Amino acid sequence: MLLRLRVSLPDRPGGLGQVAKALGTLGADILQVTVLEREAGRAVDDFTVSWPGPVTPAEARDRLSAVPGVKIEGVWTTKEVPGTALDYDLLSHVVAEPGRGLATLVDALPGLCGAEWSLAVADGAVRHASLAAPESFDLPEPPPRPAAVDASELRLMLLPVLDHGVHLVVARAADGPGFHRAELDRASRIVDVVAKLAARSA
Structure with missing residues (x-):
């Protein structure tokens, strides 16, 4: 295990x-x-x-x-196997198919962040969800910048992608710790790179 x-x-x-x-x-x-x-x-x-x-x-x-x-x-x-370089794999997939960049990112974030699931929300609707994510999600007050918050039975990381009009939500079960600022910073940097690559294909 x-x-x-x-x-x-x-x-x-x-x-x-x-x-x-x-x-x-x-x-x-x-x-x-x-x-x-x-x-x-x-x-x-x-x-x-x-x-x-x-x-x-x-x-x-x-x-x-x-x-x-x-x-x-x-x-x-965790399912994150050390040494697998998931962040590099993610960027390779996004470069190969930038039009699916945000969907690919949502699928990859649980493994990258030691989390259970992630999803992209826009205008109150789930636009893309990873495995195990709920079909609907009530987003707390969307923050203007990346933030880690604790919700009922979940630890959340909220990552706005303002140029694309979506917010990414990454969820960890409550038995794990809240997202550390180092994790938030890493995820924010990855999101920023993927968002820029995806924007080039628009």
Whole structure:
């Protein structure tokens, strides 16, 4: 089973090794570590791990919470296999067929963002939706710029694509953490590039 764990830990020598050792002791194989922030003496890292056998996010959280100084901010299942370069694959598809750029982007965003689904909304209607996305969606007050918000049972990332008149919504289940500003910045940059490529085909 692939899991992602968001961990806040002391930003000092040996801190990362302590978490890695704890994960190894529990039988988890670390596939990737992404540093999201380092400030105020703490670091926030995302670990992608392969965990043998069935384990629930709650069980993984309980097992790691015993590590001194470590705070588990979220544990959730993921389909994002490290090393697959999904962002490059996305851009290759968009360059090959820019007229479908936004639809291709919506399909790719869940894998890129460790989320369950995404969709594009315009004028109150869903224009395109990824697998597992709802057929309709009541968009909160559309923000003028990218924003991360928590809604009922969902963590949302809202990404306006103003030149195309749509808002993109990316949803993560509530058992995962809210979208970090580093995730929001990455997604915003990808959306901006795809929107520009798609506009050239209009």
